[in-house]
Amino acid sequence: MLDDSSRFAALLAELSGLTTEAQTADRGDLDLLDTIDLVRAMNTEDRRVPEAVAAQGEQIALAVDGITERFRRGGRLIYIGAGTAGRIGVLDASECPPTFGTDPSMVVGVIAGGEQAIRSAVEDAEDDEEAAIADLERLSLAPGDTVVGISASGRTPYVVSGLVHAREVGALTVAIAANADSAIGAAAEIAIEVVTGPEFISGSTRLKSGTAQKLVVNMLTTLSMIKLGKTYRGVMVDLQATNEKLRVRSVRTVAQLAGVGIEEAAEALGLADGSVKLALLLLATGADASAAAHALAEAGGILRDAIRALN
Structure with missing residues (x-):
């Protein structure tokens, strides 16, 4: 077992290698820029997101076909994530019934820390591997379902654990990450790794990473619903x-x-x-x-x- 200092050093080294945590030399003067220059600079970064999503088109198509096939057999789509990533899954799931007339149980969002975490941060929830398994078991996860794990870093323990469990059950597993060669990508059958690069504010993955996640989940549900005749x-x-x-x-x-x-x-x-x-x-x-x-x-x-x- 690693002691606390060794664990900290290992985690620091791991995070330092992630593009979502990287710092860029031209970001040191943000607080000195005029508002319009801030708008333009942030918009320039945001424009990189659709291109990064497009680069994962084939993987997204594989996921859409897999989800659609399972929907036709009565299966469900279950998003699982923590923090911003978890909220994006919950948001997409909640919008399916009014948009497509689906039963609320057809697309489900699961967030680390439960309902409270939708509005407020729940400390350490993203590290609780056992909670992910319990949350999926509470839904009676079945082989005909699809579990989509969302994590900007691609290493969130809650999401990795959920995907590993889902795969053991026999469900289709899909990962959405913002870093290449991610842990959740390795745990899933289909890895959608949308590398959007360093964030406008270093490490703030609610920005480009969150935007990429929203674009991808939009595709997963919208395109599968089109294929279902919605x-x-x-x-x-x-x-x-x-x-x-x-x-x-x-x-x-x-x-x-x-x-x-x-x-x-x-x-x-x-x-x-x-x-x-x-x-x-x-x-x-x-x-x-x-x-x-x-x-x-x-x-x-x-x-x-x-x-x-x-x-």
């Missing part, structure tokens, strides 16, 4: 109209995609019990609601296929 002609057609704005959006969406007036769109939505996708199918085929719902189910929720089957 969109039609580039528009959300499985949204849940839970407020007035979304109800108006539903009517407008049906009117625009079906090429009908507002009143006809609203009438179709009424017959479809508020389902945009079903209303579009009714208008496209003239089928009654029962036959249209059956065709949609037979088509696996893919609107294009259901229209083809009824026409």
